[in-house]
Amino acid sequence: RVNQNDFVKAFDQYQHARVTRTARIVLSSREMGRIYHAKGVERLVRNSLWKGRTPERFYDAMEWLYGWNVGNCLG
Numbered sequence: 845r846v847n848q849n850d851f852v853k854a855f856d857q858y859q860h861a862r863v864t865r866t867a868r869i870v871l872s873s874r875e876m877g878r879i880y881h882a883k884g885v886e887r888l889v890r891n892s893l894w895k896g897r898t899p900e901r902f903y904d905a906m907e908w909l910y911g912w913n914v915g916n917c918l919g
Contacts, residue, residue, distance in 0.1 A: 861917030869909065 882890050 857917055858914065861914075865912065872909070 879890055
């Protein structure tokens with residue numbers, strides 16, 4: 845746990861979490877772009893896999909992105 849007065853340690857931990865998370869965001873964005881803009885057979889497979897999928901399931905899959913809290917990396 846980071847002490848309130850240990851700003852250097854806190855910033856180092858935040859930087860590590862930020863770089864890791866940002867890399868995941870970039871890679872996930874590319875993959876989602878490929879999936880959402882699929883053509884041909886890839887589109888048919890995607891549609892078949894996603895048929896009947898609830899909106900909640902899509903939201904749950906993005907929880908790692910939108911539910912993130914900076915405090916999690918300072919634990």
